[in-house]
Amino acid sequence: MSIIIDHLSYIYDIGTPYERIALANINLVINDNEFVGIIGHTGSGKSTLIQHLNGLLKPTRGSVYYNGADIFDKDYSKKQLRREVGMVFQYPEYQLFENSVIEDVKFGPRNLGMSNLDVDICSYDALKKVGIPDSLIDASPFKLSGGEQRRVAIAGVLAMKPKVLILDEPTAGLDPKGRDTILQLIAKLRKEENITVILVSHSMEDVAKYADRLVVLNEGMVYAEGTPQKVFEQYAKLEKIGLAAPQTVYLINKLRENGIEISGNVIEPKMAACEIAKVLSY
Numbered sequence: 001m002s003i004i005i006d007h008l009s010y011i012y013d014i015g016t017p018y019e020r021i022a023l024a025n026i027n028l029v030i031n032d033n034e035f036v037g038i039i040g041h042t043g044s045g046k047s048t049l050i051q052h053l054n055g056l057l058k059p060t061r062g063s064v065y066y067n068g069a070d071i072f073d074k075d076y077s078k079k080q081l082r083r084e085v086g087m088v089f090q091y092p093e094y095q096l097f098e099n100s101v102i103e104d105v106k107f108g109p110r111n112l113g114m115s116n117l118d119v120d121i122c123s124y125d126a127l128k129k130v131g132i133p134d135s136l137i138d139a140s141p142f143k144l145s146g147g148e149q150r151r152v153a154i155a156g157v158l159a160m161k162p163k164v165l166i167l168d169e170p171t172a173g174l175d176p177k178g179r180d181t182i183l184q185l186i187a188k189l190r191k192e193e194n195i196t197v198i199l200v201s202h203s204m205e206d207v208a209k210y211a212d213r214l215v216v217l218n219e220g221m222v223y224a225e226g227t228p229q230k231v232f233e234q235y236a237k238l239e240k241i242g243l244a245a246p247q248t249v250y251l252i253n254k255l256r257e258n259g260i261e262i263s264g265n266v267i268e269p270k271m272a273a274c275e276i277a278k279v280l281s282y
Contacts, residue, residue, distance in 0.1 A: 002164060002196050003030040003053060003085075008062035010048055010220075022048040023220045026062070030164075035190055035197045037211030037228070039204070041242045044217040046200045047090075050166050053198070054078075054085040083112050086162030090169040092153030096141040101132065104141050105156045112160060119159075126159040127152070129192075130185060147178035151185065158189070164196040165189070171206065179203075183210055204246045208232060208267045216243070229265035248272045 008026040013019050023045045030036055038046050051057040052064050055071050055078045064071050071081055089095065098104040105123040114122065127137060130151040136144065141152055150170065157165065167186065171179035187210050190197045201207050207214055207228060214231045216224040218241045224231050232238070235245035235253075245267070252266045252275075260279055266272045 002032045002034075002067065003028075004065040005029075005049075005052070006063045006065065008049075008052060008059050008064065010045075010052070010057060011060045014060070021220055023052075023059075026220075026222060028215060028222065028225075030196060030198065032163075033190070033194055033196055035187075035210060035212045036199070037207030037214045038198065038200045038217065039202070039207055039214060039243065040217035040223070044241075045220040046217055047168055048220075049217065050087070050168060050198060050200060053164070053166060054082050054087050056087070079112065083160050084162055085164040086157035086160055086166065088154055088157050088165070088167045088170055090172050092170070093141070093146065093149035095153060096149060099140060100138050101127070101141050101144070101152050102137045104152060105159050108156050109159045122159040122161060123155075126155040129158060129189060130155045145178075147174055147181055150174065150178070150182055154182075154185070158193075162195065164198065166198045166200075168200045169202065170199070171201070171203070179206070186210070204232070204244060205248075208246045208248075216241075228267055232267050233265050 005026050005028040008023055009021070010023040011019060011021050026049065038049065040046050048057065052059060058072055066081060066085065069076060096104050098107065102123060105126055106119050109119045109122050132148065132151055132155065136148065141149055144152065154170070170186065171182050174182065183206055186197060186199070189195065199207065199211065211228055214226065214228055215222060216231060216238070223241060224234060224237065232245040232249050235249055238245060248269050249267055252262050252272055255262055262275045262279065266275055
């Protein structure tokens with residue numbers, strides 16, 4: 001098991017008038033090579049939760065275990081943890097600061113104490129994996145498009161060779177084409193690198209398409225959990241906390257209400273098109 005979250009609670013500003021419970025008794029297991037989507041409305045605790053997974057925040061109560069070890073034990077190496085559990089923050093291009101793309105990507109592995117040769121190899125390899133061409137390697141990251149900057153930021157984490165990749169709204173602010181490019185890249189990396197992916201997203205369509213399992217947070221607690229099909233079939237329950245299922249789910253249910261029999265839990269447009277085509281062919 002890759003990550004175990006055990007009775008995790010976190011309270012902001014303890015003992016002040018601004019004290020607020022952000023997470024309350026979270027219990028989760030995230031398995032190796034799993035693609036987990038974390039969803040919830042703004043303020044539900046998504047970002048707070050993932051910041052515990054590589055030690056950026058320390059629980060008020062509870063524990064986080066990575067490969068059987070408590071990451072908050074006194075002697076646990078946070079440097080090694082952050083090498084294996086990589087974090088890509090929302091709008092990661094805001095974190096770019098070097099004069100060239102390659103120097104930005106080298107920053108992470110260099111700080112881990114890798115040799116100069118390993119830093120070079122890992123950095124060039126990471127840029128290749130995210131589709132940044134050689135012609136842009138020495139370019140200023142600030143002259144790239146938004147999507148290219150996002151890929152460079154992801155490369156900076158990949159260069160550290162993580163076993164777990166955590167992404168907080170990685171497609172925020174991108175146009176539909178840019179969003180699809182980033183998500184397809186993440187899915188490809190997960191398959192080719194055999195890594196665990198944890199994706200925080202507001203897009204129900206995105207998590208429906210890519211995630212193996214969804215975790216729904218509400219008011220700092222796990223509200224629902226399961227496969228995308230299982231979670232989104234409870235769309236009425238999700239609506240009570242301000243979330244919605246993918247539009248495909250509503251379309252299929254509307255067809256069923258009008259007497260058109262569509263089989264299975266259909267949540268993706270391509271799946272819906274195939275099932276509708278089957279009905280129309282009879």
